[in-house]
Amino acid sequence: MTDQQPVTVTVTGAAGQIGYALLFRIASGAMLGEDVPIRLRLLEVPAAVRAAEGTALELADCAFGPLVSVDVTDRPAEAFDGADVALLVGSRPRTAGMERSDLLEANAGIFGPQGRAINDHAASGVRVLVVGNPANTNALIAATSAPDVPRERFTAMTRLDHNRAVAQLAARLGCRASDVDGVSIWGNHSATQYPDVTHATAGGQPVPTLVEQDWLESEFIPRVARRGAEIIDVRGASSAASAASAAVDHVRDWVHGTPGRWTSAGVASDGSYGVPEGLVSSFPVRSEDGRFSIVQGLDIPAFSRARIDASVAELEAERDAVRGLGLLG
Numbered sequence: 001m002t003d004q005q006p007v008t009v010t011v012t013g014a015a016g017q018i019g020y021a022l023l024f025r026i027a028s029g030a031m032l033g034e035d036v037p038i039r040l041r042l043l044e045v046p047a048a049v050r051a052a053e054g055t056a057l058e059l060a061d062c063a064f065g066p067l068v069s070v071d072v073t074d075r076p077a078e079a080f081d082g083a084d085v086a087l088l089v090g091s092r093p094r095t096a097g098m099e100r101s102d103l104l105e106a107n108a109g110i111f112g113p114q115g116r117a118i119n120d121h122a123a124s125g126v127r128v129l130v131v132g133n134p135a136n137t138n139a140l141i142a143a144t145s146a147p148d149v150p151r152e153r154f155t156a157m158t159r160l161d162h163n164r165a166v167a168q169l170a171a172r173l174g175c176r177a178s179d180v181d182g183v184s185i186w187g188n189h190s191a192t193q194y195p196d197v198t199h200a201t202a203g204g205q206p207v208p209t210l211v212e213q214d215w216l217e218s219e220f221i222p223r224v225a226r227r228g229a230e231i232i233d234v235r236g237a238s239s240a241a242s243a244a245s246a247a248v249d250h251v252r253d254w255v256h257g258t259p260g261r262w263t264s265a266g267v268a269s270d271g272s273y274g275v276p277e278g279l280v281s282s283f284p285v286r287s288e289d290g291r292f293s294i295v296q297g298l299d300i301p302a303f304s305r306a307r308i309d310a311s312v313a314e315l316e317a318e319r320d321a322v323r324g325l326g327l328l329g
């Protein structure tokens, strides 16, 4: 028996494909540790509550040591009540004929109310990871709707992009993913993102001395930035298990730290590297004492500057579109 208080983890979109890959990892202890009791709260739309209840039955059947309870609801206030960690996965996918502004508006209708529910009901130290696309702007909407929660507690997932970049480098160099450090994802979780190896090392060697610039420009950067589309093309559905794994990595590192290395996450900009304050942009980050901080003092060559600026311009356009719809307060 453990006398530790259970940690409440809320997952939205629990009946979706990422939810199905994510919940079992969380319940097994992969995210917070095998000795940390977990209370799961699953939020779904009414039509998918029964499917989420089916997943809850399967979670019970795994007899995971850390899992204390699973509750399923379609009410955000109930789902986020006392939440210590909130994984916002459920979102409105883009469908045929939908303009980008329609997509932003539909998602604001989800992430605005969920942000308010987090503001009003979550635990005071809540940590929020937005996975549902467009993740960065959805995180901005949720954070804006939760004025009492510090901005730093709202993050967007670019860890999948980071992991993809690390994996591509490891494959190219014939080393293990764990030998690679110092990769940075900048900007938006979209095709404009900039996977940056300027400061990366592999087995302690600077990556720029190990790979050709031409490979970086013509293969590595577009491959990482368009990997989501490649998965959809080859798999016939968007990435799910890898996205779930990245979400587990993101929260685990946020809670337990990144001693001696760095990773990437979408965090509220403090103006670092010329990214307008408040935008939720991906940066290289370290995690210490339960907080992410942007890695400071990196040299940004002109090649990188142009790519960071292009992705940040897209984030500004998304923010302005949402603001134009009257959705940012």
Ligand SMILES: NC(=O)C1=CN([C@@H]2O[C@H](COP(=O)(O)OP(=O)(O)OC[C@H]3O[C@@H](n4cnc5c(N)ncnc54)[C@H](O)[C@@H]3O)[C@@H](O)[C@H]2O)C=CC1
Residues within 6 Å of the ligand: 012, 013, 014, 015, 016, 017, 018, 019, 043, 044, 045, 048, 089, 090, 091, 092, 093, 110, 130, 131, 132, 133, 134, 135, 157, 158, 159, 160, 161, 189, 238, 239, 240, 243
């Ligand atoms: N940031 C990243 O790196 C990645 C983000 N994604 C995004 O994650 C999201 C989820 O992906 P999948 O699980 O594959 O989608 P899915 O369509 O299989 O599941 C989404 C689930 O969300 C639920 N949902 C919709 N509105 C909701 C609401 N208001 N409250 C609670 N639940 C709600 C739906 O009923 C559905 O069960 C998508 O937006 C996808 O684009 C996917 C891969 C990577």
Ligand SMILES: O=C([O-])CC(=O)C(=O)O
Residues within 6 Å of the ligand: 133, 160, 227, 228, 229, 231, 238, 239
């Ligand atoms: O591209 C998509 O729709 C899913 C996604 O965000 C990714 O795999 O990075």
